[in-house]
Amino acid sequence: MKDKKMALLIPDFVPKENLPESKEKWQEIHCELITPIYGGGIQAAVPDVLMPIRVTAIRGQLRFWWRLLAQQKWNLKEKSLREAEFRLWGGIGEEAAASLVFLRVLDVLNVKQISYFQGSLDSSLPSDKKVRSKSKSNDLKPYAYVLFPMDSEEKREKTLLIKEGLTWNLQWRLSEKANETDREQVLETLRWWVNFGGVGARTRRGCGAFVVKDSSNPVFKQPLSIDEVMQAGCKLVLRPSTNHALVAWKEAVQRLRDFRQGVGIGRNHPSSDTTKPAGRSRWAEPDEIRRITRTHSDQHRPEHPAGDLFARGVFGMPIIFHFIGGDEPTDTTLQPKCKERMASPLIIRPVGDGKGGFQAAALSLPLDKVLNVSVELKKQNKGTVHPVTLWEESKAQQVKPLSQNGGGNPIDAFLNYFTK
Structure with a gap:
């Protein structure tokens, strides 16, 4: 069934500021x-x-x-x-x-x-x-x-x-x-x-x-060029042009979703004896939460080799980890120490290509401070707090979404994946 078209037309009404007089032209x-x-x-x-x-x-x-x-x-x-x-x-x-x-x-x-x-x-x-x-x-x-x-x-x-x-x-x-x-x-x-x-x-x-x-x-x-972006300590990658901005946005959203939790990229393929759409996460956080809480189902014993590494927090926090199943951990929240939020250093959006078309873009803001943020895991039902590790370069090769996309920190690996 197709969606009903829903739209509300609003007249143009924008209050104008009382601004100082100036010889400068608008x-x-x-x-x-x-x-x-x-x-x-x-x-x-x-x-x-x-x-x-x-x-x-x-x-x-x-x-x-x-x-x-x-x-x-x-x-x-x-x-x-x-x-x-x-x-x-x-x-x-x-x-x-x-x-x-x-x-x-x-x-x-x-x-x-x-x-x-x-x-x-x-x-x-x-x-x-x-x-x-x-x-x-x-x-x-x-x-x-x-x-x-x-x-x-x-x-x-x-x-x-x-x-x-x-x-x-x-x-x-x-x-x-x-x-x-x-x-x-x-x-x-x-x-x-x-x-x-x-x-x-x-x-x-x-x-x-x-x-x-x-x-x-x-x-x-x-458009700002890749070189101009680099001069400001940022990194920019672009996908091929398309005629529609929403198509470019869809591409950008899909790349981020798949990198974090897509089958064969962020998650394993499902086993043959299950109806679930995906297998276990290839990121370290779920198994480390199971270790910290000492709670897991028989099918999900902690096994990830990276251990204490909450790398997806680099994309922005808080992150609420929700497990399904009575034998799994209750909800926990990853957040910066003494704070509730950390804005993402990654911007994804469609941009104009200068020729009338649009490109899916991923812009990385400077990461020098982000990768060293102190973080903690908070149990929502008890308020218990555990200090955990956001990022450790030496463990990159133990996390498949990173090792399969050039290694390095999560943002750089995502930028490599974005243009594949």
Whole structure:
């Protein structure tokens, strides 16, 4: 049965900021959404159809990309970095300096909502999770691996997304106090954002991706090259071009899913005497959790040779490990020590190829700090905490998804797998 087409048309309504007068002309970047927006509103996980593109969110993303470039390319450190950031992007507190970068969003058009699950946008969701799982939108099923937080939501409004095709104009200009260095830095920051950033939540997994359709400065329509990315301490790999952005996103999502848990890559093939879709994980974490908790079924005695190695945490945390079966461990959570979250250093999304097509892209942010993060495993039912090891280079050859893809750390191995 085909999905019912569900869409809600919203008129163009975007409040305009009261911005200081300036002799600087407004520069314009015309953007088009190429993957759905996840969340992005005032309420977590709920999209805002009246204001889907927020200046505050864009400014936050620009600060992130500016900090990356400042640390990796412009050699700003600690105090000098903080002072430069506050001077350019604005400080914190009542007496903080105003930003030298003015932004406004205009002409937000073609805002439509779609649902992760079938049914009308205002209907309630099935209470039975198995029934709900079978009612996922056919259009969105290929992206279920990155939209998984919606699987456990009970309210329809938290399972809605804003459909690709939305367009908007971002206008920007600089204060008269800005100098030529400021201008060059803002231009490069904007260029990184339009290439690898996004709008809404889960942008590092490709949600809320967009392309520049037109711009007063042609540099924003030019893809960043692999060499330019390397100059900022990052790594970029690309798959062959396709005519459709959603096809490119699907490729990127499938590569990540298969690397982590695909049959023959992240998991063994199932044995001949079972109806299960896959065999045991080729990663070390499940067996080490069985060892730590001293709990396992007769069919799943711990056997992985790598032992204490929670390498998938490098892709971002927390990770909740859920075992099926009464003789297996209860749920446990891998998280950074003394913190709840670590943002993924990996960005996957479709990008424009500069010729009208799209490519699945995987961008690795700098890993120097990530690989040395202290982590812990927490039992959810008892709150017991065990210190564990995130990464140890000497064990890479004992983990098949790594050894079969060039060895090295999990992100580098994934980048090798991504283009196979």
